[in-house]
Amino acid sequence: xxxxxxxxxxxxxxxxxxxxxxxxxxxxxxxxxxxxxxxxxxxxxxxxxxxxxxxxxxxxxxxxxxxxxxxxxxxxxxxxxxxxxxxxxxxxxxxxxxxxxxxxxxxxxxxxxxxxxxxxxxxxxxxxxxxxxxxxxxxxxxxxxxxxxxxxxxxxxxxxxxxxxxxxxxxxxxxxxxxxxxxxxxxxxxxxxxxxxxxxxxxxxxxxxxxxxxxxxxxxxxxxxxxxxxxxxxxxxxxxxxxxxxxxxxxxxxxxxxxxxxxxxxxxxxxxxxxxxxxxxxxxxxxxxxxxxxxxxxxxxxxxxxxxxxxxx
Amino acid sequence: xxxxxxxxxxxxxxxxxxxxxxxxxxxxxxxxxxxxxxxxxxxxxxxxxxxxxxxxxxxxxxxxxxxxxxxxxxxxxxxxxxxxxxxxxxxxxxxxxxxxxxxxxxxxxxxxxxxxxxxxxxxxxxxxxxxxxxxxxxxxxxxxxxxxxxxxxxxxxxxxxxxxxxxxxxxxxxxxxxxxxxxxxxxxxxxxxxxxxxxxxxxxxxxxxxxxxxxxxxxxxxxxxxxxxxxxxxxxxxxxxxxxxxxxxxxxxxxxxxxxxxxxxxxxxxxxxxxxxxxxxxxxxxxxxxxxxxxxxxxxxxxxxxxxxxxxxxxxxxxxxxxxxxxxxxxxxxxxxxxxxxxxxxxxxxxxxxxxxxxxxxxxxxxxxxxxxxxxxxxxxxxxxxxxxxxxxxxxxxxxxxxxxxxxxxxxxxxxxxxxxxxxxxxxxxxxxx
Numbered sequence: 055x056x057x058x059x060x061x062x063x064x065x066x067x068x069x070x071x072x073x074x075x076x077x078x079x080x081x082x083x084x085x086x087x088x089x090x091x092x093x094x095x096x097x098x099x100x101x102x103x104x105x106x107x108x109x110x111x112x113x114x115x116x117x118x119x120x121x122x123x124x125x126x127x128x129x130x131x132x133x134x135x136x137x138x139x140x141x142x143x144x145x146x147x148x149x150x151x152x153x154x155x156x157x158x159x160x161x162x163x164x165x166x167x168x169x170x171x172x173x174x175x176x177x178x179x180x181x182x183x184x185x186x187x188x189x190x191x192x193x194x195x196x197x198x199x200x201x202x203x204x205x206x207x208x209x210x211x212x213x214x215x216x217x218x219x220x221x222x223x224x225x226x227x228x229x230x231x232x233x234x235x236x237x238x239x240x241x242x243x244x245x246x247x248x249x250x251x252x253x254x255x256x257x258x259x260x261x262x263x264x265x266x267x268x269x270x271x272x273x274x275x276x277x278x279x280x281x282x283x284x285x286x287x288x289x290x291x292x293x294x295x296x297x298x299x300x301x302x303x304x305x306x307x308x309x310x311x312x313x314x315x316x317x318x319x320x321x322x323x324x325x326x327x328x329x330x331x332x333x334x335x336x337x338x339x340x341x342x343x344x345x346x347x348x349x350x351x352x353x354x355x356x357x358x359x360x361x362x363x364x365x366x367x
Numbered sequence: 368x369x370x371x372x373x374x375x376x377x378x379x380x381x382x383x384x385x386x387x388x389x390x391x392x393x394x395x396x397x398x399x400x401x402x403x404x405x406x407x408x409x410x411x412x413x414x415x416x417x418x419x420x421x422x423x424x425x426x427x428x429x430x431x432x433x434x435x436x437x438x439x440x441x442x443x444x445x446x447x448x449x450x451x452x453x454x455x456x457x458x459x460x461x462x463x464x465x466x467x468x469x470x471x472x473x474x475x476x477x478x479x480x481x482x483x484x485x486x487x488x489x490x491x492x493x494x495x496x497x498x499x500x501x502x503x504x505x506x507x508x509x510x511x512x513x514x515x516x517x518x519x520x521x522x523x524x525x526x527x528x529x530x531x532x533x534x535x536x537x538x539x540x541x542x543x544x545x546x547x548x549x550x551x552x553x554x555x556x557x558x559x560x561x562x563x564x565x566x567x568x569x570x571x572x573x574x575x576x577x578x579x580x581x582x583x584x585x586x587x588x589x590x591x592x593x594x595x596x597x598x599x600x601x602x603x604x605x606x607x608x609x610x611x612x613x614x615x616x617x618x619x620x621x622x623x624x625x626x627x628x629x630x631x632x633x634x635x636x637x638x639x640x641x642x643x644x645x646x647x648x649x650x651x652x653x654x655x656x657x658x659x660x661x662x663x664x665x666x667x668x669x670x671x672x673x674x675x676x677x678x679x680x681x682x683x684x685x686x687x688x689x690x691x692x693x694x695x696x697x698x699x700x701x702x703x704x705x706x707x708x709x710x711x712x713x714x715x716x717x718x719x720x721x722x723x724x725x726x727x728x729x730x731x732x733x734x735x736x737x738x739x740x741x742x743x744x745x746x747x748x749x750x751x752x753x754x755x756x757x758x759x760x761x762x763x764x765x766x767x768x769x770x771x772x773x774x775x776x777x778x779x780x781x782x783x784x785x786x787x788x789x790x791x792x793x794x795x796x797x798x799x800x801x
Contacts, residue, residue: 062562140679140680140683141678141679159680161680161681161682161683162563162564162565162634162681162682163563163564163565163634163680163681163682164680164682166633166634167634167679167680167681170633170634170635171678183564184564184565184682185564185565186563186564186565187564228564231562231564254560254561254567255556255557255561255567255569256556256557256558256561257558257561258558259558259561259562260561
């Protein structure tokens, strides 16, 4: 595996190997010396055409923990949004010595295009492309689920039999897309809960069950509920009538949390709209994994860099 | 100058010799008189020169992608002797001066007859009518009007346009795409758009406009042509309209007869086209619709783009693919070899009927004595891997490169002048009309 573009391309064995490597990276990060020399002399370029401080910092921390040099390129200007300039920008960064390009872009497919077209030789890691995928988020979510649900026995295990509900704006969510595909690969059962306006019209390939409301999904007593961020621009463009109605039907709140098994967990990729897709008290409850996800994100991204390093095909 | 075509299967049927005298077919039969030049056509099929109702020649304004000369050469290489040039140039072909300029440059190039299509609305803005009467009454007597690339979306404007164009005996070629339902849409809506996270272009956005427009055409007694039909549902609507006696004709592109939306799965922009590639069921239904006459013609929607707008991300890429050189091969592959139609039907859907819709003279009685000598000789028995060397226009955005396709145009004769000889285009300077 030279690039990480989509969770679709991960086999079960690939995915489990990355999750297991992440366990080792968590161990590294708990030591006195929190660094490995693996990427010494290598350069990781964080190329963010869309603002995301959290993801960028997470990748930076991961690269530094593997002793890589880190360069950062951020731009939201329209002058670099054209394809030719993108190609030029990436070739320039590579010419400066980037071995890994961590790429975030507001348009779906950009990471795949960069990896497929031979514009650059560097490893490409998709750090989120439009409404397509965000594979490292899905991997860190799977890692978090596996740690919580399997505990010390997690190493080597998949997520067979785990039931996961993904609720909210599935249509526009790269997190939902990457998660649904990866969870399926790992053997979990995925249920999507959303209004029809926020679901893709056809998703035969996802192997997911679809329900209308979060209450229906709660009745299924899932092990995991993943709440998705509702983007501000969706709130005013007719996908649902009001924030209060959305929150009423698809928001994760205390009453719904109480109806879940006490062992179930509630996840959110962040940043949260407290009070909309998730209530503040649920976000802060012991069943919430929100901060754990952030912590695991660094270890998981270290595992991805480490894995790609070992394979240049 | 006389040319004798010896031993061609006329419209895929009986073998005959065809004698051309000047720009006219003088004899068709078994006599073999002497001629200034003899073309041995044994094993080849003789078709009438092909007529494309839908090409983008890009000139003026888009010469980096195609010129009238380069597009004419691509057309001749594909067996065409007449092409209709779409109006979405820069400036837009919305005045008599512009359409006369386009036709004159086509005449000067000399490879095919270039028939300009006039814009329906000024500057394609969808607000006020273009100079339709002026273009209809110009020296080139425009009969086809289209805002192609954009839909005439406003219902009242479409009604007025149908009525006004009908006043001059013309036809509106509608690009059926509900603008609101397709905001930012870049790929067929379905499993593929779900997987790719790209904004979907729903089939209903095409079908609902066609349904509206056939009813408007019926209501105001106007003629309507539907560009690039791409969905099975559209076929149903058109079938219903024809049964009802509405004056509607329809075209399908070669690419919609062959390719499906799954081609987009690797985000390769060569497959980005509008309307988008659809599903296998749509492709099958489009083929059946050509066979049963619901779809009248095949038109290329030849849409050249410079590499800078195709060697980029899916989002940034332009819509469109070149298709003039490959059209006949794709039609042979998807319709003839697949058993849907015969070669006489190919002549009908790629020459006689498009000429009739566009009111192009000289194509009504193909390969008959006294007709203009517009003839294409095709070798149906060859089959080869398509490469960019088969392309002769200004751009190379062909989705067929690397695919194996049958058939090859060996000879194209435009008004008695050979534009393709032994499968090779003649040099531009040999044809240029000063």
